[in-house]
Amino acid sequence: MTSRSSLAGLATLPQSLAARLAWLAAYVLAGAFAQHAFTIPICGGHLLWPPAGIALVALILGGRGYIPVVFLGAWLLQLQQGYPWWNAALIAMGCTAAAALSCRVLAHDERFDPGFGHPRDFFVLAMSASLGAALHAMVWFLSQQLADIVDDPLPLAIHWWQGNVLGVLLFTPLLLALWTWWAHRTFPSSSDIRAFLGCLVLLATVGSLPFWNDKVETTYGLVSYCLTLLIVLWAAIRFERVSALLITTFAVIQTLMSAHLAHVALAHSPSYHHGLFFWALALTLVGVGVCVLLLMSHRRSVEAALHDSLAFQVQILNSVAAEVAVLDAQGALIRVNERWRAFADHPAHTACRSCRIAPSGQDYRSSCPPCHDFPNLSAGIEAVLHGESPLFQAEYPCRCPDEPVRWFHCCVLPWHMHAQTGVTITHVDISALKAAQHASQESTAAMQTIINTSLDGFWKTDAEGRLLDVNYAYCQMSGYSREELLRMRIPDLEAVENAASTAQHLEKLMREGRDLFETCHRRKDGSVWNVEISTIVHRSDAMHLFVFLRDVTERTQIQARLAKHEAMLSRTEGIAHVGSWEWHIGTDTVTWSQEMFRLFQRDPAEGAPPFAEHDQCFSTTSMQRLREVIDKALHDKEPFELELEILRADGQTRICLGRGYVHTGADGNVERLFGSMQDIHDRKERENQVHRMAFYDPLTQLPNRRMLGDALAQAMTSSQRSGRHCAVLLLDLDNFKPLNDNYGHLVGDALLIEAGRRISACVRAADTVSRLGGDEFVVLLTELDEERAYSASQAQHIAKKICTALSVPYTLTVDTPRSQTIEHLSSVSIGVTLFVGSQLRQDDILRNADTAMYRAKASGRNAVQFDTPTLDTEHTA
Numbered sequence: 001m002t003s004r005s006s007l008a009g010l011a012t013l014p015q016s017l018a019a020r021l022a023w024l025a026a027y028v029l030a031g032a033f034a035q036h037a038f039t040i041p042i043c044g045g046h047l048l049w050p051p052a053g054i055a056l057v058a059l060i061l062g063g064r065g066y067i068p069v070v071f072l073g074a075w076l077l078q079l080q081q082g083y084p085w086w087n088a089a090l091i092a093m094g095c096t097a098a099a100a101l102s103c104r105v106l107a108h109d110e111r112f113d114p115g116f117g118h119p120r121d122f123f124v125l126a127m128s129a130s131l132g133a134a135l136h137a138m139v140w141f142l143s144q145q146l147a148d149i150v151d152d153p154l155p156l157a158i159h160w161w162q163g164n165v166l167g168v169l170l171f172t173p174l175l176l177a178l179w180t181w182w183a184h185r186t187f188p189s190s191s192d193i194r195a196f197l198g199c200l201v202l203l204a205t206v207g208s209l210p211f212w213n214d215k216v217e218t219t220y221g222l223v224s225y226c227l228t229l230l231i232v233l234w235a236a237i238r239f240e241r242v243s244a245l246l247i248t249t250f251a252v253i254q255t256l257m258s259a260h261l262a263h264v265a266l267a268h269s270p271s272y273h274h275g276l277f278f279w280a281l282a283l284t285l286v287g288v289g290v291c292v293l294l295l296m297s298h299r300r301s302v303e304a305a306l307h308d309s310l311a312f313q314v315q316i317l318n319s320v321a322a323e324v325a326v327l328d329a330q331g332a333l334i335r336v337n338e339r340w341r342a343f344a345d346h347p348a349h350t351a352c353r354s355c356r357i358a359p360s361g362q363d364y365r366s367s368c369p370p371c372h373d374f375p376n377l378s379a380g381i382e383a384v385l386h387g388e389s390p391l392f393q394a395e396y397p398c399r400c401p402d403e404p405v406r407w408f409h410c411c412v413l414p415w416h417m418h419a420q421t422g423v424t425i426t427h428v429d430i431s432a433l434k435a436a437q438h439a440s441q442e443s444t445a446a447m448q449t450i451i452n453t454s455l456d457g458f459w460k461t462d463a464e465g466r467l468l469d470v471n472y473a474y475c476q477m478s479g480y481s482r483e484e485l486l487r488m489r490i491p492d493l494e495a496v497e498n499a500a501s502t503a504q505h506l507e508k509l510m511r512e513g514r515d516l517f518e519t520c521h522r523r524k525d526g527s528v529w530n531v532e533i534s535t536i537v538h539r540s541d542a543m544h545l546f547v548f549l550r551d552v553t554e555r556t557q558i559q560a561r562l563a564k565h566e567a568m569l570s571r572t573e574g575i576a577h578v579g580s581w582e583w584h585i586g587t588d589t590v591t592w593s594q595e596m597f598r599l600f601q602r603d604p605a606e607g608a609p610p611f612a613e614h615d616q617c618f619s620t621t622s623m624q625r626l627r628e629v630i631d632k633a634l635h636d637k638e639p640f641e642l643e644l645e646i647l648r649a650d651g652q653t654r655i656c657l658g659r660g661y662v663h664t665g666a667d668g669n670v671e672r673l674f675g676s677m678q679d680i681h682d683r684k685e686r687e688n689q690v691h692r693m694a695f696y697d698p699l700t701q702l703p704n705r706r707m708l709g710d711a712l713a714q715a716m717t718s719s720q721r722s723g724r725h726c727a728v729l730l731l732d733l734d735n736f737k738p739l740n741d742n743y744g745h746l747v748g749d750a751l752l753i754e755a756g757r758r759i760s761a762c763v764r765a766a767d768t769v770s771r772l773g774g775d776e777f778v779v780l781l782t783e784l785d786e787e788r789a790y791s792a793s794q795a796q797h798i799a800k801k802i803c804t805a806l807s808v809p810y811t812l813t814v815d816t817p818r819s820q821t822i823e824h825l826s827s828v829s830i831g832v833t834l835f836v837g838s839q840l841r842q843d844d845i846l847r848n849a850d851t852a853m854y855r856a857k858a859s860g861r862n863a864v865q866f867d868t869p870t871l872d873t874e875h876t877a
């Protein structure tokens with residue numbers, strides 16, 4: 001029932017059975033009380049029917065759930081009146097329908113305020129109550145017609161109507177106010193309660209006036225009524241809504257009860273006239289009380305709104321991040337915000353006599369603001385106050401003793417309201433802003449000084465390349481004056497780029513933000529100079545280029561010369577097969593020349609490997625030697641030179657000659673090594689070849705006679721030192737010549753090669769197998785034994801082993817006259833001689849061996865003979 005109107009905003013009644021039973025009890029008790037207290041004599045009608053108001057409030061706050069409560073309450077009351085049950089039920093239905101109708105009317109009006117803040121709300125309530133009561137009266141009238149209980153039901157029906165209307169008018173606002181009061185817990189103060197109770201006592205006293213004598217007099221009744229009316233008026237002014245309504249209700253109840261008790265005055269009059277009279281009296285009381293109440297509540301709401309508005313203003317003033325003061329036309333401070341107060345109470349101002357701030361209410365001129373420029377400020381404020389200026393603004397410093405200087409901004413604006421005028425002063429501490437401005441100016445000045453003292457040139461240009469600023473250095477470089485340059489654009493200074501390419505360049509720069517490049521500029525005298533440009537795009541309000549320019553003409557020329565010399569050096573290194581290198585020890589950075597990369601067959605783009613990775617570049621042995629040599633060089637700080645086997649990227653190995661030099665720093669420590677790497681591989685090859693030709697038999701690759709001489713000398717020296725015997729075995733192949741003769745020298749050569757291999761296989765690696773020439777071989781056995789006999793047996797053993805190896809027929813391929821394989825047996829005759837130390841000469845030793853060999857030949861070949869027969873005897877036995 002309350003869903004579409006402002007009634008929906010009210011707190012609702014609980015739908016519990018206990019709550020409904022409580023309302024039922026209240027309804028029935030109020031009805032019983034009304035039957036007892038407000039019944040009109042003669043006709044039996046009721047001057048006031050409180051259950052009508054209770055029923056309406058029950059439906060407003062409880063909704064449909066309370067319809068049965070109203071019905072049941074009304075039914076019980078009618079039954080108690082003595083109506084038949086069906087008639088009582090019909091009347092109860094009328095009562096319920098009346099409350100529902102009133103509720104519907106109120107709910108339909110969306111402007112209706114259940115707080116009764118406006119007279120219109122009371123009027124709407126009266127309308128709804130009248131309609132509802134009329135419905136109720138009609139139903140009652142019909143029920144009486146049906147039951148035929150009352151002789152003349154019309155006057156009573158009119159009393160039904162008036163009692164219901166008064167009940168609704170009196171109890172609905174009171175109960176709604178009480179419910180809101182309860183729901184919002186807005187309890188009155190103890191002084192209000194005391195005044196309320198006092199008022200009730202006074203009202204009761206006044207109400208009892210007519211009954212002080214034995215007989216009730218109308219005069220006393222009128223006096224009592226007038227006093228009651230005054231008390232109601234006073235209560236409506238003094239109390240808030242609930243108390244005032246309670247007083248009014250009490251006054252009405254008391255008046256009606258007085259009327260009831262004063263039935264003597266009513267006894268001889270037509271009932272409904274007197275009923276209407278007292279109802280009108282009560283209604284007057286209600287009307288006066290409610291009207292005054294409404295006026296007071298309206299005034300209170302206006303005062304509250306004004307209070308809220310002022311509070312809002314204060315909140316706004318306090319939320320402004322500035323000190324704000326409002327002055328009236330006479331210059332008195334009428335309002336200041338919290339910040340102004342805090343500012344005025346600042347210890348710096350209270351301590352400083354010259355900086356007192358006027359508190360609220362005083363003339364602002366009675367004290368000066370926190371500055372030493374008060375006359376100027378005061379003049380500005382006065383000008384706005386007197387309408388001579390629409391605005392005054394000033395920034396000023398505050399120099400309180402023992403305090404850092406602070407800066408403030410003061411703005412004075414006029415205000416006009418309801419013919420009143422004044423000014424508003426807004427005062428802001430801008431010390432931080434000033435400090436930032438000062439720092440910015442300092443920074444800008446420092447920057448300008450740096451730019452102007454820079455040896456590099458500087459431009460600032462716009463996006464189109466117009467020069468907006470230029471420093472002294474660039475004027476010097478270009479030969480133009482600053483004024484001339486500030487009228488120029490970048491293309492005017494460019495010497496190699498045309499305007500289109502410069503524009504393209506600028507566009508790219510704008511896109512990427514920064515650039516570093518070299519170009520050429522043309523001086524005023526027409527000469528061209530090389531310039532290195534570092535530029536950055538600065539985006540603020542507009543897009544600018546900051547450009548630093550360096551004259552690199554000399555550097556460019558030096559670089560060109562250097563490049564030429566490097567090319568020459570590279571060519572020279574290439575011709576000489578000598579590369580150069582440098583190693584910074586601290587950073588392990590290695591630098592190679594082009595020739596070094598060529599030597600190692602490495603890609604120059606990959607750079608030289610650090611020394612820690614040099615084992616990729618040298619064989620294991622060479623790397624080990626290199627480390628040793630470098631360690632020594634670093635320790636001794638001496639140059640070094642060594643042959644190294646390098647590993648090229650293509651897998652080949654080559655012999656190089658490495659040279660290194662030590663470079664020490666000012667502190668005496670080695671900073672870097674540098675040196676060369678020369679490819680000596682071919683030369684070494686040739687040297688090895690010469691060596692082989694000099695010391696090795698070209699056919700069998702065995703050491704030749706010269707090499708044998710060296711080995712023999714070494715063996716003699718070693719034997720001299722150790723005392724151990726050595727043996728020389730001189731071998732001459734048997735039956736070799738026929739092979740040569742029958743199949744040619746090539747076949748003979750093949751047998752010689754094979755024979756050399758078989759002999760080598762029979763001796764230790766330390767022993768020397770050499771070929772003297774023809775079919776003669778010499779085997780030198782060293783480090784045999786100190787005892788001669790045992791050494792002879794060792795030599796004998798090896799000689800026999802060789803004999804056995806060479807007794808095996810040779811399988812040889814013969815090409816001419818046709819290709820065939822032949823077998824040839826060529827045993828060996830061996831002469832053995834022993835020696836120890838170096839008493840004998842080499843020739844003697846070989847001769848002794850030769851002698852022994854001939855003895856072996858003579859003995860029938862394929863034999864071993866010692867140069868000393870004793871030994872032969874010992875070992876052939």
Ligand SMILES: Nc1nc2c(ncn2[C@@H]2O[C@H](COP(=O)(O)OP(=O)(O)OP(=O)(O)O)[C@@H](O)[C@H]2O)c(=O)[nH]1
Nearest residue numbers: 733734735736737738740745746748749773774775
């Ligand atoms: N194929 C070849 N034959 C050679 C070479 N040097 C020498 N001769 C020949 O080797 C032969 C050696 O001769 P002899 O030692 O007298 O011949 P032999 O048949 O072994 O006779 P005995 O030693 O007495 O058993 C000669 O015919 C030489 O020409 C050589 O380098 N190659």
